[in-house]
Amino acid sequence: MNSTARGPHRISSGRSTPLGAVFDGEGTNFALFSDHAHQVDLCLFSPDGKTELQRLPLPERSGAVWHGYVPELRPGALYGYRVHGPFAPERGHRFNPNKLLLDPYARILHGNFTTNPETFGYAVGTSEGDLSFSTSDSAPHVPKAVVWDPADFPPDAKGLKRGWDGTLIYEAHVKGSTIRHPDVPKDLRGTYEGLASQPMLDHLTRLGITTVELLPVQAIRSENALTARGLVNHWGYNTAAFFAPEPRYLGPAGVAGFRTMVERFHNAGIEVILDVVYNHSAEGDHLGPTFGFRGLDNASYYRLVEGQPRFYVNDTGTGNTLNVQHPFVLRMVLDSLRFWVECMGADGFRFDLATTIGREKHGFDRHGGFMDALRQDPVLSQVKLIAEPWDLGPGGYRLGQFPPEFAEWNDRFRDTLRRFWRGDGHAAQDLGSALLGTADLFDTRGRRAWSSVNFAAAHDGFTLADVTSYALRHNHANGEGNRDGHHANHSDNFGVEGETDDADILAARQQRRRNMLATVLLSQGTPMILAGDEGGNSQGGNNNAYCQDNEISWLDWDTMDTDQIAFTEALSRFRKDHGALRQSRFLHGVERTDSQPDVEWRAFDGSALNWRDPGLSSLCLLLRGCAESPASCADAEEVLLVFNREGAPQTLQLPTPEAGNWRREIDTSTAAQTPIEITEATVTVAAFSVAGFVRFPESQT
Missing domain, CATH: 2.60.40.10 (Immunoglobulins)
Structure with a gap:
């Protein structure tokens, strides 16, 4: 024809x-x-x-x-x-x-x-x-x-195919991470190529980053309400084309620059995970524009309200919800994911509002069509998968309920961490679970400890610096009357809201940041750092900077705290060097072959920790084991982690040094980290600090 x-x-x-x-x-x-x-x-x-x-x-x-x-x-x-x-x-x-x-x-x-x-x-x-x-x-x-x-677009990209052991994620925005970087060539700033330029690679490898997780890079359309206020969707969670790289980040090489970026990261040993948004599209609700799915076949591409198909199911809070239960919509999503793996080199994906794409007509189902299709796919089943385990729909909070192939963003870890260091009551008991990978939620169906993605801050919310500088959100620049963004930030301003010249407050804030970074990197699970948190980046108290494509969101490299960067580097190295900190299996106090338990909770005086103490505020955690072998490996070193939330130094009774002396390698009371051999039975742990001690078997001392 x-x-x-x-x-x-x-x-x-x-x-x-x-x-x-x-x-x-x-x-x-x-x-x-x-x-x-x-x-x-x-x-x-x-x-x-x-x-x-x-x-x-x-x-x-x-x-x-x-x-x-x-x-x-x-x-x-x-x-x-x-x-x-x-x-x-x-x-x-x-x-x-x-x-x-x-x-x-x-x-x-x-x-x-x-x-x-x-x-x-x-x-x-x-x-x-x-x-x-x-x-x-x-x-x-x-x-x-x-x-x-x-x-x-040859389908021959080769991923790194690294396991989860040792993964350290750096969540970054392509443009915001480099647009103000003085050492990145001007023509590459804010581009895909710029993100993988040599100054950025040097910084990331220094920090020990193994995985860069990019905020959405699929082509987006800014919402009309934003453009009417002279703003744009900076974060990118409003996808318009699932196969096309976002044009705003194109550099001199055009679309080819994306794959160049990935290849440079891979050559440096760094994986690339893409934050993807398959829960909704940029066409909005029934009053939105028509440039794609709505005009192609509205009744197939979107979930419509039963009995009122004029309107859209809005489990995402964005106006519409993609109908991934439809075979051709599901096919498009899977084809798109495979494209980013096979043609562009992605090593995995973080699924925004993943509960939405796991929903069937009867509700969320970890064995639903999308989940099953993903898990059996010969390509996609081989890459890293991370779920944001919630959405705004009924029964939308599903932390710990995704299939074993997924890791999950653990917001409970974030909130527990902030509450503990702020001094909230009963937070010490909650921290105990967080330090061991939140096993009460994740240790099911053969899941591993890496399933919990632990973080103190992410793109959505306060930066780490702002968690310690603001008690309230300051989102006036968003043009929504400061009504948007989270209201429960579990933050602390140390008596002054925002910037201050008070030396004591500044010192206390810096130590709090070190404490929180240490807690993230010393916990079992997969640690994640928000870009800029390693250097104290602030957004001026804006905890919802999704529409701020400007100095509010862009990292200011000239004002980065170099001491905090060096501290983060030391933490990362400590975690990498000691497998007991990143064990793949959950720890439950099970005896190893040497009759010693794999984990032991202690008080400062060496006695067993009293979890029933309502005033419990500090704790000690003794770890035995290694990352590469089962917890029964008898020759692994011991790591003692100490969390002192008291406002005064405490005397710590060390476990009996029967097979070699202890060495203190982490001390958050100071930015500079210098290993110190401990030969006495006791040691002083500074107020409001974290300390990390290591003891090797006698054969290794």
Whole structure:
């Protein structure tokens, strides 16, 4: 079947697979899913994207896939779709061929998203609202997809395939991490290449970082409400194209710069994990624009309210929820994930609001379709998987309930850590669980201790410096009346809100930060550091800086605390050197082959810790074991961790030095870390501090 419409190109039936636009050396095959469409038009545009040159109805339909083949259409050609079908919002359908739509499989975008009223499928400003039908053409105001050359995206990327043991995650924003870095070349600042430039690699390797976790890098569209306030979505949790790298971060090499970044990280021994957002799209609620899924097949791509399909299920708090239970939506998500692994080199993913994509009609299900598909996939089952185990839907908090292949962000660890060092009552008992990987939640179904991703701060909330400088959020710059962001931050300003010149307060804040960093890196599980926390970066008390693409969010490298960076480096090295701190199995006081328990809780006087003491505020943890072998390995060193929350020094009774002396390697009362051999039976631990001691078997001393 052939068809020609207002232009030189012909179109034939083509193939239904693979989905997307695929150049075969002679022409391009187009395949698009839309179950409820009546007709799909392929629209070709001039090189500048301003003029629609030709409109070609896709001539063939195989099931729910529309397809066609255009001879001699080569990489670089710009295109979009117009999809015909019922415009019946009350029945869940919002087809409007006046709106140009992105190919869900587009890998390169030309042009930018706008907030022009013509991008809406309904007539903005009318009394009928979203029930009205817009007849204006949106093409001048939306990006076009670009036909890509297979040579630019070869599926031959090689991941590092490192295990979880020894993983230290650094959560970073591509632009915010480098845009103010004085040693990164100016033309690379804020780009993919800049993030993996030599100054950044030197910094990360110094810290012992094994894994960089990037805030969303898939192409995004800022919400209209933000642009109306002169702001943009800086974090990127509003994805518009799941296969395309975000254009704002492109450097001199264009899209190829992304893979260059990954390869440079890999050459330095650093993995790359991508934060991905498959729970919703950037089209928003029923009053949002139409540039993709809404116009392609609204009733298939989105979860609609049962009995009221005009409206969207909003478990995400963003206006809509993707329907990953639909086989073609699930297929798109899995194809996208494999693309980032096989073609771009990603080593894993952190799934934003992962509860949403684990939901079935009956609720969250760890054995649901998405979970099962991911776990059996020959590619995706081999990479690191991290869940953000909550969303805003009913029963959305699911910490500890994901399949064993997943690690999970542990917000309970974060809150416990902050409450303990702030001096809250009963927090010491909670810290005991946190230090051992929150086994009460994670030690099920054969899961390992690395399942708990432990952190003191993340992109969402206060930075570590702000946790110790602000009691209240200061989000006025967001333009929402300071109503947005978390209100329960478990933070402490030490008597002065924000900046101060008081030397005593500054010293106390610095020590609190060291205490919290030490607690993160000395706990069983997978530690994560927010970019900038190693050097005391502040956001001025803004705990929801998602819309601040400016100095509020950008790391200020000129003001980084070099002493704190050196301290973080020492902590990382201590964790790396002592396998007892990163054991893969949960510790429960089980006797090893030498009749010694793998973990032992002690009071400062050497007696057993009294967990029932309501005033308990300090504790000592004796670890025996190693990371590489089972907890029964008899020749592993012993590590004693001491957490003194008292406002005065305490005398610590060391375990009997029967097989070699103890050595103190960590002391948070000072930034500089100098190992000290301890030959006496007791030692003084400074007020409000953490101390780490090591004793090797006699054969190693």
